Amino acid sequence: MTEDEIFKDLGVVPFRRLNRSGRPAPHLSLRFDSHLFSIDTSRSPKSSVQPDAYLITHAHSDHYGKSAMISPDSLASRETARALEIRHERNYEGRTFPVGGSIVVDELELKTYSTGHTIGSVAFGWETEVGTRVLVTGDVKNYENLPKCDLLVTEANYGDPWDPSCRFEDDIVGFGDAVESGATFGAYAFGKAQRAISLIRALGCKDPVGMDDKSLALTRELLPDFGPLSPMEENGTDLNVVTPWELSRVKSDRKYVLTGRSDLPFTQIRLSDHLDFKGLMRMVEKISPEAALIYHPEGRRANMMAHHLRELGMASISVSEVHDSF
Structure with a gap:
């Protein structure tokens, strides 16, 4: 036809x-x-x-x-x-x-x-x-x-x-392990950042999370009452969610990027929104x-x-x- x-x-x-x-x-x-x-x-x-x-x-x-x-x-x-x-x-x-x-x-x-x-x-x-x-x-x-x-x-x-890259499973276990050890995650400001915060809270973590300005504004608007969030510079813990382009600015020994892309110089944790x-x-x-x-x-x-x-x-x-x- x-x-x-x-x-x-x-x-x-x-x-x-x-x-x-x-x-x-x-x-x-x-x-x-x-x-x-x-x-x-x-x-x-x-x-x-x-x-x-x-x-x-x-x-x-x-x-x-x-x-x-x-x-x-x-x-x-x-x-x-x-x-x-x-x-x-x-x-x-x-x-x-x-x-x-x-x-x-x-x-x-x-x-x-x-x-x-x-x-x-x-x-x-x-x-x-x-x-x-x-x-x-x-x-x-x-x-x-x-x-x-x-x-x-x-x-x-x-x-x-x-x-082969079109077949995958989300690595929720790896993400949970990184949250427990305290980490900085690179995630796109809209979509992936909010999913990361939702998962962090679903895993039972109530610690403050630092975020870059755009990710923070979007998350506060779209996920009200999802625990303490703060601008990245003011965050007193090791747990941060920032855009991938901000990862190099954050002082952290454990940096991960939440993506399936292979062109970013950080350890990947697969969390797809598709x-x-x-x-x-x-x-x-x-x-x-x-x-x-x-x-x-x-x-x-x-x-x-x-x-x-x-x-x-x-x-x-x-x-x-x-x-x-x-």
């Missing part, structure tokens, strides 16, 4: 907006019924076709909320909107909703579902006039709340079945879509995941295989 046949049957057509240079803008848009939704993409210039809504799944920069957040047509959870404001020091101009709640766009109800990727991260789901159930996930760590659908629009950060390949396949099996569109990231992993799903008999394309543009 060709791309055109897949989406014609479902009544949904994916598009990509072209920049002035003629290159595709980030991620994509979906046209269905009388609607056009842009998904995790940058804001369209005034001279371009305007979507009915910008769906912002979460506040990481590679999902382009910094651009879309100043549009009154943007949709984001309350936590995502606040995280965008703290990260980018500008007001969020769009509409918000509670995680798990609904929001209406031109009489169409969009339901939202937690994905466990970051605080406030959501998937959007709706049903078209012809009865097609669409689910747009953003990045996913926990798929238990996600419903079945006909068209799945999802991520493939670790979707390449032939890449599903690995096996988890992504379990998610697809649970959701059981008729077709899938893999939109993040663009490139090899999305292509390989779409290819693998086709080998399993599912109609599937990656974002780089979307040919229609506006």
